[in-house]
Amino acid sequence: MTRIQREPLSDQAYEQILKGMADGTFAPMQPLVIRNIADGFGISATPIREALQRLVAERILVQLPNRSIVVPQMTAERFGHLLPIRVALEGMATELAMPHFTEDDFTEVEALLNRIADTTRTFDARLYLKLNREFHFFIYQRCGNPELLQVIEGFWLKVGPVFNGLFDTDHYREHANDEHRNVMVAIRRGDAVGAGRAMAQDLIMAAEALMPRMPQSSGS
Numbered sequence: 062m063t064r065i066q067r068e069p070l071s072d073q074a075y076e077q078i079l080k081g082m083a084d085g086t087f088a089p090m091q092p093l094v095i096r097n098i099a100d101g102f103g104i105s106a107t108p109i110r111e112a113l114q115r116l117v118a119e120r121i122l123v124q125l126p127n128r129s130i131v132v133p134q135m136t137a138e139r140f141g142h143l144l145p146i147r148v149a150l151e152g153m154a155t156e157l158a159m160p161h162f163t164e165d166d167f168t169e170v171e172a173l174l175n176r177i178a179d180t181t182r183t184f185d186a187r188l189y190l191k192l193n194r195e196f197h198f199f200i201y202q203r204c205g206n207p208e209l210l211q212v213i214e215g216f217w218l219k220v221g222p223v224f225n226g227l228f229d230t231d232h233y234r235e236h237a238n239d240e241h242r243n244v245m246v247a248i249r250r251g252d253a254v255g256a257g258r259a260m261a262q263d264l265i266m267a268a269e270a271l272m273p274r275m276p277q278s279s280g281s
Contacts, residue, residue: 070108071115077102078112079121080131083217085224089144092129093122115273118197121218132222137275140220144268147216151264152202154213155244160251170199170245177238186228189237194221196241200248200260224267226274233270240266 078098081087093113096152099106113130175194180189191261194217201213228234240263247255 071111074112082196083221138278139273148261154201154204154258155260156253161203230270
């Protein structure tokens with residue numbers, strides 16, 4: 062976890078917990094233990110408690126009857142409902158981002174893709190999740206549409222916590238970087254539609270790896 066050093070601490074903690082949800086650091090139904098999170102961030106328990114209470118109030122986290130605070134459970138049914146929306150929006154953001162890429166951007170992304178490739182060889186799932194999110198948002202942040210970016214970030218808060226199961230599937234791990242590279246090849250050649258299509262395929266491949274491991278519905 063990133064250590065927090067600047068004020069206000071509760072706001073910093075709030076943002077870091079959101080980031081942890083989006084990159085899979087916090088899994089569905091995993092209790093968020095205040096002391097453990099505080100130790101990881103290098104701050105006291107009070108800002109963490111305030112941040113968690115805020116997230117519960119915003120219905121991003123849920124408080125169980127035993128007062129544990131957890132990330133909501135994700136079902137295959139709900140994930141399936143979210144997938145086509147994500148495919149449309151994230152594909153659109155990828156297409157819009159293409160004209161804004163510079164040579165420096167391409168160099169930076171190539172280094173990032175090489176780091177992602179290393180994680181697939183070392184089975185470092187935690188680092189993969191962080192780098193995977195970094196790759197996706199490196200692109201989305203260049204779409205030139207802050208409203209679209211905000212909506213995409215909201216979807217990643219919903220689906221990110223289940224991403225920690227991606228490396229449980231050998232096929233996904235072995236091909237985790239394929240569509241990332243296809244996205245960048247298409248962007249490099251100026252093929253916006255092809256870039257959006259490759260991004261969509263990346264999302265679909267992850268869904269195919271994850272959904273069989275989820276409860277089918279809230280009643281399952």
